[in-house]
Amino acid sequence: MSPTSLAQFFKCAINISDLLNLPTETAVKELSGKTALYCLIDTISQLNVYDEALASEFEKINSVRSLYAYRQLKSALSLSCGKFLNELSQFLKVISEEEAVQWSLLADRVILENKVNKQMRLIVAEGPLSDKFKSLEENYISKDAHVVYPTSPYRISQGHVVSNEDYTDIDGVITSTVSTSIRVQNNALCIANPLLRSVYAPYRRCIALVDSNVDLHYKEDIQGYFEHHNIKLHYRVHRAMEVDKHINNVEKILAELKLLGASRDEPILIIGGGVLADIAGFAAALYHRNTPYVMLNTSVVSGIDAGPSPRTCSDGYGYKNLFGAYHAPILSITDKTFFKTLHKGWIRHGIAEIIKMGGVKDIKLLDLLEEVGPTLVDTAFGTVNTDKGSDVDVTCDKILGLALKSYVESEYDNLYETHQCRPHAFGHTWSPGFEIASGMLHGHAVSVGMGFNGYLSYQRGWIEKHEFLRLLDVITLFGLSIWHDILLDTEILWSAQLKMTEKRGGNLAAPVPKGALGSCGYINDISYEELKNSILDYKQFCILYPRKGVGIEPLCSDVGLEDPSVIGAAS
Ligand SMILES: NC(=O)c1ccc[n+]([C@@H]2O[C@H](COP(=O)([O-])OP(=O)(O)OC[C@H]3O[C@@H](n4cnc5c(N)ncnc54)[C@H](O)[C@@H]3O)[C@@H](O)[C@H]2O)c1
Ligand SMILES: [Zn+2]
CATH class of the missing domain: 1.20.1090.10 (Dehydroquinate synthase-like - alpha domain)
Known part of the structure; x- marks a missing residue:
């Protein structure tokens, strides 16, 4: 079934307006007994959600945003009810914005009620379809454990092993699949912008590691955003100059994550430029061997290069980026409105990474750079002294x-x-x-x-x-x-x-x-x-x-x- 047909089927089978008329707990109970819920979870469980052909289906209908949610729904049973409804709402955008908004209203209500915001597995176990869900769970423990007990909804790994008869020669193959969503979106900290909220509201908290210069300019915006959305913010500031790309600073972040009890399925938020992306991303790679993170990029270099990059690192023994790990963010946001406070020298140096891509990958970039010229630096990428839409x-x-x-x-x-x-x-x-x-x-x-x-x-x-x-x-x-x-x-x-x-x-x-x-x-x-x-x-x-x-x-x-x-x- 195509994603659109599945969404359509779900919409026809469950009337969200009716659910919204009920007290939250009753609405969730009611939902847990719907066969359409079972069908949705069962259908997505069977899919390889990282398949390229599936991704193309979302691309064809111009709904790449919903793909991110669809992938997470593969772990539906292990998600909290609030997060499940949140992702469901994002997915339903493939057919209707209005439908999505209504489901997100239910998600909000569930998130605010601790008693109701339990793991989906527990919720369906109390409903009339408990036997069906139980056998689905049993089935997937051996078939694809990512459906039942995923460590986090953001990645999977697979492999196979062969051995000779006396088990003295064993050969294994390991593959790992991760996905990253990249959003070019301005004003990510504007209260009305739902992007960060949709990631962090289900957890009701956010651990944010913030570049000290970003803190100087945007502290109120960052704190105001999370406060408005009722998300507890653990706000930690780090100086992140080029000289700070030292393994000691990675360790400092690790100590903070330990203190705050960061968990393996809860993305930390990194707000800064390339240096913080590198060292905090590296800390995320090391913590629990793999902790998901979201990059909110505030510099040109992180916005187009270091932010979505899987190459996290620190310098070592006087050599750039000697230590490191491959660990891509689950979400990388490029928001050029941050560039307005960048020193001109930083903007200039960021342009080098663009010339790099123009020089060996896409000549159009060089054409565009020549067209706009030094105005790019003077206007900080059109964020100062520039008319919107000019x-x-x-x-x-x-x-x-x-x-x-x-x-x-x-x-x-x-x-x-x-x-x-x-x-x-x-x-x-x-x-x-x-x-x-x-x-x-x-x-x-x-x-x-x-x-x-x-x-x-x-x-x-x-x-x-x-x-x-x-x-x-x-x-x-x-x-x-x-x-x-x-x-x-x-x-x-x-x-x-x-x-x-x-x-x-x-x-x-x-x-x-x-x-x-x-x-x-x-x-x-x-x-x-x-x-x-x-x-x-x-x-x-x-x-x-x-x-x-x-x-x-x-x-x-x-x-x-x-x-x-x-x-x-x-x-
Ligand atoms: N991992 C990768 O794939 C990759 C790719 C490219 C570059 N890099 C690394 O990125 C680093 C360079 O990145 P960078 O240019 O972002 O440097 P940076 O992180 O040092 O940021 C530049 C300066 O601007 C400040 N700053 C950041 N955002 C700001 C804002 N909105 N307003 C005011 N000040 C702000 C920072 O505090 C810093 O002083 C290098 O260390 C490079 O090795 C990594
Ligand atoms: Zn570089």
């Missing part, structure tokens, strides 16, 4: 959406980095080795890497000279760096190359534009001599640009941050 506003939204799409397309096909054909690592091959030592902001280090890698591509005849120059032009158009003198230290570069080759499983696999800008190829072999000489050749192009290729405020210290080169050297 050309700048619309183009900025397009840039964000397209950057996000191309990033996610590249990343999610290779979630665990099981191979190294990763276009989105453009500019990130040598730069991790010199970013900390140079004291540069991440985006400047990456754009230096992109410029140099563009040169390597041109040198190999993979792109035309005018394309290489176009790349340098776009980077410098936004005041980003194409040069830093650290490039003259061949030892640092060579050591970065060796470390990266090690990290990438024995292959350098440096992504660069190939064929044309917007398409990707990989450089795997480059000798010490070639590296050294290429840098000298590349420098000749850089010196023709303003400030000899050095960008505007390229260093962390230029934008008021501690210098990571000092901390990096010390750790």
Whole structure:
């Protein structure tokens, strides 16, 4: 049965208006006895809710939002009644907004009544269909335990094992499936915006880890939002500068999660930029080995890249992102209204990650960036001094959406980095080795890497000279760096190359534009001599640009941050 037919059937079978006329407890009792409820749960239990064909069905009817809810309904019996009704309401949006609103009213009432807000399993066990539900449960314990006893509704794992006759040789295969929902949505903290509420209301609490600069600007908004929706907020502020990407800070977050008793099926909320996304996401990966989290992205980099990324991490031994775990958020929200309070230097450095995707994945991004030019920085992506709906506003939204799409397309096909054909690592091959030592902001280090890698591509005849120059032009158009003198230290570069080759499983696999800008190829072999000489050749192009290729405020210290080169050297 298609999702739409299932929703239609459910709507016809159960009159929600009638239920709303009853006291909450009676309404839930009444619902528990409906055969349509059993049919709905039974039908979804049988499905592979992570199947691509199923996802396409939601895409075809333009209801991707309901897919997130549909997937969670697979664990219906283990959800609290409030959460079940909440997800049900989201799912029913495939047929009717009005129907969805009514079910969410019932969800709200249930959530407020502790006595009624029990696990669905317990509720149906007290109803007239208890035997049917009991046998469904029994059946699924062996058939698919995710239906009955899931650890959380956000992921599943499967596998199989074979062995020889005397069990001395055993071979196992393990697969794991997670899903992430990405929303580009402005004003997430506006009281009327239901997104965060729909995640946290069923738990009646939210553990929020908040970047200290975000706290300065948005504390009242964040606290006001949760207070209004009657959700208890555990609000914890963390300084998250580049120098704070230390394993000690991951540990500090772990201690907080322990103290607050975070549970494995309750998403924590991370509100901040790329640094907090990395370290708090890493803590979530470590806590209980896997705790779900929601990213509310407040910077350009987290909004289009680090936020939905599964690569959580901290720095280690003076090297960027040395420790880490693959752990994607269950939900990532890109809300550009946060950008209005970002320092210009942060906006500029965020644009590097967009140029990255334009350079090797989607040329349209470069076209759009050239079209809007430095206005992108001056207006903080159309959030200040810009009329709503103006050309700048619309183009900025397009840039964000397209950057996000191309990033996610590249990343999610290779979630665990099981191979190294990763276009989105453009500019990130040598730069991790010199970013900390140079004291540069991440985006400047990456754009230096992109410029140099563009040169390597041109040198190999993979792109035309005018394309290489176009790349340098776009980077410098936004005041980003194409040069830093650290490039003259061949030892640092060579050591970065060796470390990266090690990290990438024995292959350098440096992504660069190939064929044309917007398409990707990989450089795997480059000798010490070639590296050294290429840098000298590349420098000749850089010196023709303003400030000899050095960008505007390229260093962390230029934008008021501690210098990571000092901390990096010390750790
Ligand atoms: N995991 C990944 O896949 C991935 C991808 C890209 C980048 N990264 C990492 O992300 C980091 C860079 O991210 P970033 O640019 O978001 O840096 P960031 O988190 O340091 O944020 C930039 C600065 O802006 C402040 N800030 C954030 N939002 C704000 C707001 N709305 N208003 C005012 N101030 C605000 C922060 O406190 C910080 O000082 C790097 O460490 C990089 O390695 C990770
Ligand atoms: Zn990056």
